[in-house]
Amino acid sequence: MMTTPGTGRDRAQILAAKKSRQASRIAEAASAGLKVLLVKVLVLGIVDAISVYALFVLLLKQDWLVFSLVLFVTVVVNWIYFRVKGLPAKYLTPGLIFLLIFQIFVIGYSGYIAFTNYGTGHNSTKDDAVNSLILSSQERVPDSPSYALTVLEQAGAYSFLVTDPDGVITVGNPESPLSRVTDAETDAAGQAIALPGYTTLTFADIVANQEAIAALAVPLSDDPNEGSLRTPDGSAAYLYLSDLVYDEAAGTMTNAGTGVVYTEDPSQGSFVAEDGADLQPGWKVEVGLANFAKAFGTDSIRGPLISVTLWTFAFAFLSVATTFALGLFLAIVFNDLRMRGRNVYRVVMILPYAFPAFLSALVWAGMLNPQFGFINQVIFGGADIPWLTNEWLAKFSIIFVNLWLGFPYMFLVCTGALQSIPGELQEAATVDGARPWQVFRLIKLPLLLVSVSPLLIASFAFNFNNFNLIYMLTNGGPRDVTAGVNVGATDILISMVYKVAFVGANRDYGLASAFSILIFVLVALVSIISFRQTKALEELN
Amino acid sequence: MTIAPRIAASPTTDYIPLKHPFNFGRWFRATGWRHLVGAVMVVFSAFPLLYVLSASLHPGGTLITANGLFSEVDLGSFITLFNLPQQPYAAWYGNTLLIGGITSAGTVFLGALAAYSFSRMRFTGRRAGLLMLVLVQMFPQLLAVVAIFLLLNGISDIFPAIGLDTQIGLIMVYLGGALGVNTYLMYGFFNTIPASIDEAAKLDGAGHARIFFTIILRLVAPILAVVGLLSFVGTTNEFVIASIVLITPEKQTLAVGLYQFVSQEFSSNYSVFAAGAVLAALPVMALFLWLQKYIVGGLTAGSVK
Numbered sequence: 001m002m003t004t005p006g007t008g009r010d011r012a013q014i015l016a017a018k019k020s021r022q023a024s025r026i027a028e029a030a031s032a033g034l035k036v037l038l039v040k041v042l043v044l045g046i047v048d049a050i051s052v053y054a055l056f057v058l059l060l061k062q063d064w065l066v067f068s069l070v071l072f073v074t075v076v077v078n079w080i081y082f083r084v085k086g087l088p089a090k091y092l093t094p095g096l097i098f099l100l101i102f103q104i105f106v107i108g109y110s111g112y113i114a115f116t117n118y119g120t121g122h123n124s125t126k127d128d129a130v131n132s133l134i135l136s137s138q139e140r141v142p143d144s145p146s147y148a149l150t151v152l153e154q155a156g157a158y159s160f161l162v163t164d165p166d167g168v169i170t171v172g173n174p175e176s177p178l179s180r181v182t183d184a185e186t187d188a189a190g191q192a193i194a195l196p197g198y199t200t201l202t203f204a205d206i207v208a209n210q211e212a213i214a215a216l217a218v219p220l221s222d223d224p225n226e227g228s229l230r231t232p233d234g235s236a237a238y239l240y241l242s243d244l245v246y247d248e249a250a251g252t253m254t255n256a257g258t259g260v261v262y263t264e265d266p267s268q269g270s271f272v273a274e275d276g277a278d279l280q281p282g283w284k285v286e287v288g289l290a291n292f293a294k295a296f297g298t299d300s301i302r303g304p305l306i307s308v309t310l311w312t313f314a315f316a317f318l319s320v321a322t323t324f325a326l327g328l329f330l331a332i333v334f335n336d337l338r339m340r341g342r343n344v345y346r347v348v349m350i351l352p353y354a355f356p357a358f359l360s361a362l363v364w365a366g367m368l369n370p371q372f373g374f375i376n377q378v379i380f381g382g383a384d385i386p387w388l389t390n391e392w393l394a395k396f397s398i399i400f401v402n403l404w405l406g407f408p409y410m411f412l413v414c415t416g417a418l419q420s421i422p423g424e425l426q427e428a429a430t431v432d433g434a435r436p437w438q439v440f441r442l443i444k445l446p447l448l449l450v451s452v453s454p455l456l457i458a459s460f461a462f463n464f465n466n467f468n469l470i471y472m473l474t475n476g477g478p479r480d481v482t483a484g485v486n487v488g489a490t491d492i493l494i495s496m497v498y499k500v501a502f503v504g505a506n507r508d509y510g511l512a513s514a515f516s517i518l519i520f521v522l523v524a525l526v527s528i529i530s531f532r533q534t535k536a537l538e539e540l541n
Numbered sequence: 542m543t544i545a546p547r548i549a550a551s552p553t554t555d556y557i558p559l560k561h562p563f564n565f566g567r568w569f570r571a572t573g574w575r576h577l578v579g580a581v582m583v584v585f586s587a588f589p590l591l592y593v594l595s596a597s598l599h600p601g602g603t604l605i606t607a608n609g610l611f612s613e614v615d616l617g618s619f620i621t622l623f624n625l626p627q628q629p630y631a632a633w634y635g636n637t638l639l640i641g642g643i644t645s646a647g648t649v650f651l652g653a654l655a656a657y658s659f660s661r662m663r664f665t666g667r668r669a670g671l672l673m674l675v676l677v678q679m680f681p682q683l684l685a686v687v688a689i690f691l692l693l694n695g696i697s698d699i700f701p702a703i704g705l706d707t708q709i710g711l712i713m714v715y716l717g718g719a720l721g722v723n724t725y726l727m728y729g730f731f732n733t734i735p736a737s738i739d740e741a742a743k744l745d746g747a748g749h750a751r752i753f754f755t756i757i758l759r760l761v762a763p764i765l766a767v768v769g770l771l772s773f774v775g776t777t778n779e780f781v782i783a784s785i786v787l788i789t790p791e792k793q794t795l796a797v798g799l800y801q802f803v804s805q806e807f808s809s810n811y812s813v814f815a816a817g818a819v820l821a822a823l824p825v826m827a828l829f830l831w832l833q834k835y836i837v838g839g840l841t842a843g844s845v846k
Contacts, residue, residue: 095652334575349586350829365803502690502785
């Protein structure tokens with residue numbers, strides 16, 4: 001092999017580097033020790049065992065999308081931990097998996113839900129909606145023959161073992177229609193009384209679970225229009241037929257009694273009659289921008305949405321401003337070495353910060369109670385001041401209680417920041433003839449702002465979503481009765497999302513997610529602006 | 542890590558030597574008014590806590606009897622609290638400690654692993670990863686509460702053991718926030734441990750896992766305590782996600798249970814609620830005051846660094 005001297009030297013160097021890398025890898029592997037290897041294999045074994053179980057369950061459910069996801073993640077995790085290279089990935093993977101599922105994915109999923117009509121009455125797939133519509137309108141066929149019945153149980157779920165008047169034996173449960181069985185045990189009259197693999201319920205069991213058994217409806221076949229068997233007493237079953245007849249090809253639901261035809265409306269996710277009446281429940285469909293149109297286009301929602309947004313900003317800003325002002329003032333007051341007992345004051349003033357915040361809000365709600373609370377009864381001598389029920393007083397109370405909750409944090413932070421400012425600066429300024437106020441205003445405050453401004457931004461971001469305080473102190477009230485959604489004068493955006501999605505009978509996940517998206521956008525805007533601002537502050541330094 | 546030393550504010554010109562005869566006006570201008578401010582703040586800070594303590598010691602008390610501070614001292618409400626037919630307070634308490642404990646241990650562990658790799662290793666995507674951690678902090682999990690609910694609802698259809706109305710499900714959700722909230726704080730602290738320590742250990746033949754578990758983790762113990770405590774307090778206070786995930790009363794946490802208890806019978810059974818609040822606050826406040834100096838250090842480390 002002919003090489004020029006130069007490249008030969010390069011190659012030697014590369015070889016040497018390779019060798020040293022190899023050597024260090026071997027050293028690393030050798031030093032890892034048997035214990036580490038054992039722990040690694042054990043933990044991976046547990047993870048793999050759980051995944052295999054999950055894959056098995058998913059296989060049975062035939063949920064291929066989740067199946068392939070779980071398989072992919074399992075393979076990747078094993079690959080990461082069994083290869084020699086890629087050390088950082090070994091340290092990052094455990095946290096990243098949780099982060100990806102429960103923080104990143106759910107944000108994306110919120111975005112998807114915002115474009116659907118997910119909510120009360122639109123919870124599930126179209127098949128589920130059809131089945132539940134037909135089931136809910138079922139009535140007993142007047143001349144139904146009596147089917148001899150034995151109620152069976154397997155793994156906590158009930159099944160019907162049915163002997164029809166012709167002596168044909170079938171078994172089925174609400175999820176799977178009746179199907180013929182041949183290995184059932186029969187009594188003298190030819191009625192099936194037991195089936196291998198199932199437990200036969202005794203009379204006492206039936207009485208104890210009467211309601212659950214009376215609610216069972218076992219379909220005769222895959223076609224929901226053929227009706228299903230139900231039992232009033234646990235010993236005989238009767239045929240029940242629905243008033244509604246479903247025509248899959250035409251996509252219609254016809255009420256056999258009244259003759260009204262409900263046609264499937266894919267844009268709305270329900271069956272709608274010509275006069276606009278729809279059947280509940282419907283199913284979940286993508287509705288495009290309908291939720292955003294509802295939020296911004298309907299007067300009864302847009303008005304409250306705007307005022308809630310403004311109040312969210314005002315609340316977050318005023319909370320930061322008041323707590324910072326008080327905290328800074330106290331930090332200056334107690335940052336004097338000549339003062340005795342500063343530690344005692346300090347510990348007592350930290351107490352509100354140490355007390356769990358949700359409890360503080362509940363305790364203050366009691367103290368501010370208009371009829372019985374301490375503030376009105378004792379301090380204002382029996383006055384009837386509506387601290388939590390008047391729109392403006394409620395807003396004031398919230399800011400005031402948040403001042404109580406938040407000033408200790410600002411006090412601690414400002415004290416730390418003040419003490420880290422070198423004493424020479426003050427000395428030099430004093431020598432140059434600056435007065436104490438000038439020293440504070442022109443030297444200490446700017447330095448302090450540089451170090452605490454990231455924390456002020458964090459505090460703003462926290463208060464922007466300070467759900468607990470609002471929800472537990474005023475519950476967002478007083479309620480705005482003219483609004484199209486459940487919202488009150490002191491609601492902030494996140495408490496509005498919670499109320500729309502989870503409070504009351506009518507849950508609207510789609511609209512709530514649309515509001516969440518709005519919060520995301522606002523938070524992103526605020527953070528971009530504030531990060532720029534802090535950079536500018538740092539450059540000043 | 543300790544609190545920044547309370548160094549002397551530089552000697553001021555009006556410094557008074559002790560042998561000077563006592564002059565009230567001068568004393569008041571120098572430090573006396575500070576004590577006045579201190580007294581006002583002590584009343585402001587401590588009063589609501591004394592109020593709830595006194596209410597808890599007044600058995601059978603309502604909101605209106607709670608106004609007579611310490612007019613009666615009796616532990617009856619605490620006994621009532623554990624015998625409520627509808628509200629399993631003891632279970633709430635245990636659940637809160639369990640969920641908080643596991644979550645904070647998991648958060649510390651996952652966060653420390655990630656902070657170690659960001660601090661000690663150089664790899665592609667490191668800067669992007671750090672940037673992502675800062676960004677993720679801006680979007681707390683509760684913003685996606687609807688999606689979390691529906692995701693767990695979907696999981697329950699397949700694996701009921703980790704889905705809706707399970708504590709494991711809730712803990713998993715909380716661990717999703719583990720990297721976002723505190724890793725950056727830990728990363729800063731890991732950087733203050735000199736890399737020469739790792740290198741020395743490496744020369745002595747220690748592998749990366751050994752260096753991490755036996756050397757680094759011990760050196761960063763203060764920040765682990767801070768992050769663990771902040772995570773525990775955060776979990777104890779968390780209401781939004783816990784309230785939608787945990788449905789059965791026996792599985793709920795204190796925040797969810799006590800809120801529902803209060804909203805059902807607020808003014809009539811106030812002393813029992815107050816007793817519950819006092820007991821609930823005890824572990825958090827004890828931990829907080831015990832680890833106070835680390836927390837203060839941790840809070841300012843983020844900014845004053």
